Amino acid sequence: MSSTELLTIIEKDGRAAKDKDPNLSDAELKRLYATMLAARIMDERALALQRQGRIGFYLQALGQEASHVGSAAALRDSDWFFPAYRQPGIPILRGVSFDDLANEWYGNDVDTSKGRQMPVHYSFRSANFVSISSPIGTQITQAAGAGMAARIRGDDTVFMTYFGDGGTSSNDFHSGLNFAGVYKAPVVFVCENNQWAISVPLKGQTASETIAAKAAAYGMPGIRVDGNDVLAVYRVCKEAVERARKGDGPTLVETVTYRMGSHSSSDDAARYRDEAEWESWKQRDPLQRFQRYLTKRGLWSQDWEDERAAAIKEELNAAIKRAEARPKPPLASLFEDVFMNPTPQLREQQRQLESLEGPEADDIGEFPL
Amino acid sequence: MSSTELLTIIEKDGRAAKDKDPNLSDAELKRLYATMLAARIMDERALALQRQGRIGFYLQALGQEASHVGSAAALRDSDWFFPAYRQPGIPILRGVSFDDLANEWYGNDVDTSKGRQMPVHYSFRSANFVSISSPIGTQITQAAGAGMAARIRGDDTVFMTYFGDGGTSSNDFHSGLNFAGVYKAPVVFVCENNQWAISVPLKGQTASETIAAKAAAYGMPGIRVDGNDVLAVYRVCKEAVERARKGDGPTLVETVTYRMGSHSSSDDAARYRDEAEWESWKQRDPLQRFQRYLTKRGLWSQDWEDERAAAIKEELNAAIKRAEARPKPPLASLFEDVFMNPTPQLREQQRQLESLEGPEADDIGEFPL
Amino acid sequence: MAQSTLIEAVTDALRHEMRNDDRVVVFGEDVGKKGGVFGATTGIQEEFGDQRCFDTPLSECGIIGAAVGMAVYGIRPIAEIQFLDFIYPAFDQIVSEAAKMRYRSGGEYTCPMVIRTPYGGGIRGGHYHSQSSEAYFCHTPGLKVVIPSTPADAKGLLISSIRDEDPVMFLEPKRSYRSVKGEVPEGEHVVPLGKGRVVREGTDVTVVAYGAMVPVAEKAAEAMQQQGKSVEIIDPRSLVPLDEELILESVRKTGRCVSVYEAPKTCGFGAEIAAIVAEKAIGHLEGPVVRVAGFDTPFPYALEHLYMPDVRRVVAGIEKTFNW
Amino acid sequence: MAQSTLIEAVTDALRHEMRNDDRVVVFGEDVGKKGGVFGATTGIQEEFGDQRCFDTPLSECGIIGAAVGMAVYGIRPIAEIQFLDFIYPAFDQIVSEAAKMRYRSGGEYTCPMVIRTPYGGGIRGGHYHSQSSEAYFCHTPGLKVVIPSTPADAKGLLISSIRDEDPVMFLEPKRSYRSVKGEVPEGEHVVPLGKGRVVREGTDVTVVAYGAMVPVAEKAAEAMQQQGKSVEIIDPRSLVPLDEELILESVRKTGRCVSVYEAPKTCGFGAEIAAIVAEKAIGHLEGPVVRVAGFDTPFPYALEHLYMPDVRRVVAGIEKTFNW
Ligand SMILES: Cc1ncc(C[n+]2csc(CCOP(=O)(O)OP(=O)(O)O)c2C)c(N)n1
Ligand SMILES: Cc1ncc(C[n+]2csc(CCOP(=O)(O)OP(=O)(O)O)c2C)c(N)n1
């Protein structure tokens, strides 16, 4: 494994080289697949909700399921995530319910983040899944800092942070990796290189030969892995996590993958992207690839998939129904959580708002991005 | 030349390997030496002025003369500098007078930057030497942008920007090199790695094996050169400049050198730095090294040096005397150059200030850094 | 004169100046083939090529740092920042560099550049696609801050901004991009920076509003009309330089002043309006100087409609200047 | 009680809290062996070791980003930024992350941290070692902003800030570091955030000043005393949360208000003071609400003494509230 070669484990036909296979248990393999499947189904469903005008916005992870599920599976439950917005499989893997996910899309009164953020910007304390931010890259330095804190405290938590190829251009990528390198922070930096940052292709993002090559600038290993191969991603990340936990410092992992959808529900990739490129990646679908491996091991059948898919859909639809039926957060919630305790100014502003009569404004427009 | 090896040309005894020597003319060699000498004398004199309380602050470049004079000499006069604060030899090389330099220290009425900045933050339009900023690193993206502009305009200007080892941690280092890499901007990025950022040693700055190694992250060559060897620096930079001018893009040059003085007139390196380290670098003084080479070529003698030094001191002292005798800038200058034309608000503020009677405040304190 | 939307007027101004001056270049994230996430640069790369209109890496620090270098070297950069909320990685280059270049170099180096960026709420953008932080820039000497509220002003002010010899923050009210339409003069159309506009004349109270708050103020004025109160609305159009005299004249006439802005109330631009009025028109005031603003909270998503100043809040603010 | 300088009081507070709570860590550029460029962390690394007091690479973005991550994870970071002028590379982490973490996560994640930084002029630091940009932070919901003017307050407010559950910008008036001395209680000493201090009682005019402007205001008050005018001085101590009532009570009593601050006038914190007074004490005002501030220019070097509000400018400002 190096910063220029690409590690692949599952071959086209589903075979895996013995010396490379991470040898996960049957149950673990099925759990990974089921998580990837759930993420895909949820993504599809949520985009449909957006198209129907039932939720305001959505960001799919179509095609990147192996990349984030495979990496996340390398952690213990006590380890932490500093995620970006394209890892829906992680909360699912960590047992977050569809209710909690759907509540966030609707920004309703039981949303864990109280309707403060756009859809897909989850916060799940129960899963050590830190609140997602929109500004690109900010989670990267935070993960480095949390890793420094764990070392100071002397605990053995490992931190995994996610960002895209675009994110490598951010200020925080540079500072985050630099700090982690200097302090040997127990962090795995996962760059999901899906080739595009909205409409900007990788070669417009950096002249670096690979993303993994950037690790040298920070004195840490940089590993390039086939991001559509869940076992390869798992294996590389598992090694990085172990290194981190032992105190040997951070790793940059580049998962080479592809954004199969548009950037978001507001974007139309057809305006700037080549159909042929998409087609070629379509052949490398991470679920199909994993299916072939599981089939070879006798762990996958169409029936099993259909049954799982049906169960997921049912659960999900029920959750959506419940989420949709809930009201918006109460007016008072607007003024909560600015600080632990509201200031006199906030209390006054709340009172003023509460004292108003007449209809509330309703001419809020649509989000284009 | 590579990003981990160190190019040296002048050997300890003053010899230079034929295949490496850039073969500068006698006149050019003497000009380089004289510039380094002038920079050193000026630095010493200015620090003394600060110690005498005659100027408020000073930043020396002691020990780094070869690094910045050698690199700057690789440019044409029409090329531009985006400098940091530790390259006093560059304005001297470009023919800026001691008067202009001293006027800046005093912030007097004929200072090119009108007394707006602390000593050593020069701006010399006449020398294509862009106004020095205090915030570390900001010049780096600007140089990249200027390089992009030259390409857009289709001219062949080359840009050289300087920063320290500490500067490589800045946001602008990352963005500047990334942009230059993507757009093949004609920029030479010179990192004067003097081993310290105030009290922070290089290993506290980055875990990268070398600074030059960081170039890979941006798809550009990174060259490591003995920064106390003026010919090696010149040669490496000359090649980088030529590559840039041809349209082949940017280069990161790491000049390995040492900050022989304290960080600034406010700092005392003895509080955090090892005497032995300093001693070992003292043996590698760039002027002495160059002297030995020049002596071998019959271009240096103690008499010549003494004569040059005396002339420089005389000129310098006269300039200091003139600068010191000049008044502060007029009150009106406070309100100039905020915009091309003052706003009504600025005019009003100026009138208010002018209307005041009584003594001006005089309890401004001392600068500690 | 053609009817156009505010965003079409922006594109029109860009095209006009790029034809007019070949030093003008446009860049930012996704401004090329995609034409920007809101479409403001639609067709620009096609017409002017990818040397004069190009995409950048995802670094606002790089975008603005490069723009400063370009401006110093002598071309005319127009940098698009995708959302004002994402400008902060570039904040150092804006406040420490662009704003101070002319001053710190004694006028030897200058920084004529435009930073265009959509700002403000009203499009369900939530926490990070809705902010109004114009006050940060107004508090930074060396920056001009321009905010149009109509298509004609968008064109005329943007053209002036591009021709200006100093850095200009050109903030575009994204809520108005397509919702506000109007006549826009074709070809050359210049609206000078530093001159406000009387949106509506009135005699009883002055409302100062800009950007997407102008239409809200207008509706509130109509509501007040029905209560028999005559509202004068002033749109300063550029916050820096500010047309203080226009505001003061109006307040001296009406005796009352309300400012309306979307940003958090504390230290927002409305505080500046209030401070000017309280210093220079104190003898004319007949009621409290009122601010109707965003709350001192981060921007919410689900309750955006409660956060943004709306007609009922502006009306309540105006009423307060009468009944106190 | 011992006499100490303001900067000694800062060190005292750090030491006290680091002894008190082993989650507290201190870091920044040159804070370790060197003890900070002003010496505020002198002896801290020696006492607490280099795990709890350490130097960082030269990246404010990294310093604050790491601090946010630490705070979220559960330790108590105190980040030193060498000069407020150099905080802007970290602006995104401050305004987009630290300030918004609690709100955007619905209270699931919090960010209790302190950013300590010297600010202001008066030490011949010129363009980039003198700025006062407190207003940027006051305008950012989610941040507390604290500025001490005496050694005792420096200690008591810093201890409160470290114990606070939210991010606090702790701005230290560097001009006062050694020039202002006073009694400082030993051991535990807490001054709550959000409570202002009456620096001097008076009946004719209220002056609101903070940081290094307090001593200037005091001298001006003495000068006014000789003209037979009695000046009340209020030091808010924390700008957010602001002790509005203390200021309003005073202005209702005196009928006049002057704010004094070093920052550029436009959109500075004095505008907020003026706006509050013009909204809530309008019926009591007997003269214009005046601001004495830095000019709307970048900070100069040679003419610093003219730029900074001084006694004659404060006196002129006060006089204006009487003669207009
Ligand atoms: C600082 C910042 N600038 C711009 C944006 C707008 N934006 C949102 S996503 C995106 C592209 C991100 O690309 P990448 O990092 O590759 O992640 P991907 O979407 O491909 O997963 C951009 C430019 C932002 N959110 N934050
Ligand atoms: C953004 C920023 N942070 C902090 C400082 C304070 N400071 C001035 S010089 C310096 C160290 C610079 O080290 P390096 O880049 O190696 O340059 P050198 O002084 O060694 O030439 C620091 C921290 C600054 N000027 N700007």
Ligand SMILES: [Mg+2]
């Ligand atoms: Mg991407």
Ligand SMILES: [Mg+2]
């Ligand atoms: Mg250095």
